[in-house]
Amino acid sequence: MNLTLHVWRQASATAKGHFVRYEATDVSPDMSFLEMLDVVNEGLTARGEMPIAFDHDCREGICGMCGFIINGIAHGPSRATATCQLHMRLFKDGDEIWIEPWRARAFPVVRDLVVNRGAFDRIIAAGGYISVGTGSAPEANSTPVPKANAERSMDAAACIGCGACVAACPNGSASLFTAAKISHLGLLPQGQAERGRRALNMITQMDLESFGGCSLFGECQEACPKEISIDTIARMHGDFLKASVLG
Numbered sequence: 001m002n003l004t005l006h007v008w009r010q011a012s013a014t015a016k017g018h019f020v021r022y023e024a025t026d027v028s029p030d031m032s033f034l035e036m037l038d039v040v041n042e043g044l045t046a047r048g049e050m051p052i053a054f055d056h057d058c059r060e061g062i063c064g065m066c067g068f069i070i071n072g073i074a075h076g077p078s079r080a081t082a083t084c085q086l087h088m089r090l091f092k093d094g095d096e097i098w099i100e101p102w103r104a105r106a107f108p109v110v111r112d113l114v115v116n117r118g119a120f121d122r123i124i125a126a127g128g129y130i131s132v133g134t135g136s137a138p139e140a141n142s143t144p145v146p147k148a149n150a151e152r153s154m155d156a157a158a159c160i161g162c163g164a165c166v167a168a169c170p171n172g173s174a175s176l177f178t179a180a181k182i183s184h185l186g187l188l189p190q191g192q193a194e195r196g197r198r199a200l201n202m203i204t205q206m207d208l209e210s211f212g213g214c215s216l217f218g219e220c221q222e223a224c225p226k227e228i229s230i231d232t233i234a235r236m237h238g239d240f241l242k243a244s245v246l247g
C-alpha cells in the first residue's frame, strides 16, 4: 500500500519544528510501524537527507523507548499496544498519517520524534526502589505475599515508562507513571519500610518537574500500552496523605 506521512521535523530542542510530507510506497501490511519508518529513512539517507530521528530499542513492547503521537493518539490507534508493536495492517492504502513527538512541557523535544524523558528518571531516583542490606539471597518462601497483592503489584510493575500517559493527559500529568511505580513497591511486604517516604519523595519530585496535576480525565489509562489502572493513582494519593498526616 502507499501512504502519505506528515512527520514532525525539528533539528534541535531550540529550533522551530514543522511537519514534512513524505510518500511511503510499497508498504507491506506485515511491517511494524517502526519498520515502515526504517524504510522511509533508508530512502532519505540514499538521497543524502537527514533520516527521521525516533527512539526505539527492544521493538517488542517491553523497554518503553518507543512512542509518538500517531493521528492524534499516543502510540496510535491500537489499544494496549506500544508503537513498536503497531502493525501497518491497521492502515489502508491511501491513508494519511500524522506523526508527532510526545507533547508535554516536561518532555522537551530533543530532535524530530525524540523527547527527553529524564524527568521520569529523576522521579524514580527520588524513591522508586527498595533499600536492602547486601548479603546472601533470602529463602524464597520466607516472606509470604498475599496472592491478590502479588497480582496487583505485578500489574503495576508492567509499566514500561514510555510516557504515553503524560502525552495523552490534557494536564501533562505524570500521575499514572508515578502511581504505578509507587504501587508496585508499596503492595509488597519488602516495600513497607519506605512506603510513606517513597510516596512523599516521588510525588514531591514529580511536582518539581514540569508535569501538571491529575484531575482524573482518565486519558492516561486509555493510552497506556500496559493498561495500568487509574486505581493506582487513588492508592498513591492514599499513601501520600497518610505519610503527610502521620509523618
Ligand code: SF4
Pocket: 158, 159, 160, 161, 162, 163, 164, 165, 166, 176, 177, 180, 220, 223, 224, 225, 226, 227, 228
Ligand atoms: S503508566 Fe503506562 S503509559 Fe504511563 S509510562 Fe507506564 S506504561 Fe507508559
Ligand code: FES
Pocket: 055, 056, 057, 058, 059, 060, 061, 062, 063, 064, 065, 066, 067, 082, 083, 084, 085, 160
Ligand atoms: S521499542 Fe521497546 S517498547 Fe517499543
